Structure formats: structure tokens, C-alpha cells
Amino acid sequence: DAGVTQSPTHLIKTRGQQVTLRCSPISGHKSVSWYQQVLGQGPQFIFQYYEKEERGRGNFPDRFSARQFPNYSSELNVNALLLGDSALYLCASSPGGGEKLFFGSGTQLSVL
């Protein structure tokens, strides 16, 4: 079975631009979470969606938004990009019970 898939794998943007990152969860998983990982640090929670509803939100500005589609895939949008948004963006999926989150390989975003 395919794991969590994310696209694109790498992305280069300039300050002020907008970006959309995509995630397909493991088949059968209804929950998707997004994390930001800055180089040298552990991942930080951004959002969780379950059955298309936002279940949790981390300490990130309103420039960050997300949604989940009927097929449980998800998009993360970041507006008005800043240099500090450069990071690895990780998507994780789970059946939805709060256990066993499985991560994708991430999208490496570079903001110039």
C-alpha cells in the first residue's frame, strides 16, 4: 500500500508569493495533520483535519490555512510568504483516533 504522498517535493518561491502544498493520506485514513520542520528542530504542529473539519490548530499566523477534501486529501496554503517560512512541510495521516501518525516525505519550501 502507498504511504502518505506529498507534492511537490521541492518548491522555491519569493517573498510575498502564495503557495499550495498537497497531501494524500494512507488509504483508509480519515485524519490529516500538517507540521512545519525548520532545519535542526523537531516538527511543529500547524493543523489537523478529520472528516473535513478542523480539529486542531497550532500557533501559526492566519497566513496559514488548510482544507480537507471528501477523499480525505488535504491542501496547506500559505499566503504572503516570508523568509522564515522556509522549512520542510510534513503531512501525517492516521485513522483518526489520535494514535500512530504516519508522515510523508515532506515538501521542502525555500523562500528567497
Add this chain to the structure above:
Amino acid sequence: GESVGLHLPTLSVQEGDNSIINCAYSNSASDYFIWYKQESGKGPQFIIDIRSNMDKRQGQRVTVLLNKTVKHLSLQIAATQPGDSAVYFCAENNAFGNEKLTFGTGTRLTIIP
């Protein structure tokens, strides 16, 4: 405040030896813990998890120990192999059903041939 920390940022172990990676957490309400392995250029890979109603859980070559009295978590890897070289993160969750994991900064494990 809520935090998950690691005692050592780096650890070098001889191939074939056992390794122990430690993690301290500060939130006594945490009820679920996960260990992840992250190799360069990849996302975190699930290794093993444990709920707060358990003290020990074993997997293939790995054992997680949980000491709730001192809020300490450890990951033991038996007979380490070169492929075990990676950064290891512990993560905790204190809200069942909510997937807001709090990660530590990680420990880099290097296996010496």
C-alpha cells in the same frame, strides 16, 4: 509549560552494541508517546508508541520504557546496524483524538562500523 526535551543531542554507538536514547517530558497530563526516526531528506518514520497505562513496550529490536514518576521516556535499540543512523525524536500527546504532537529537538544517532 509543556515541553519535550532530549538529554543528549548526539550519540555514537559501535555497530552491534545496544543504544539508549532518552527523553524527558514536562506535561504530566501526557498520555501517549511516540518515537520517530528521521533520515536525511525524509519524513519521520514511526518506530513505536506507548500509552501512559503501560511501562514498557517491545517491537522488533526496539523497546520503549516509560517512567511516569520522573516523566522520562527511553528508546532502546538492540544490536545496532548502520541503517539505524538517523535523528530520533520523541513526541507526546496529551489530548486523545487530537493529533497535536509535541516533538523534542531530536538526538542524532551515529553507528560506528
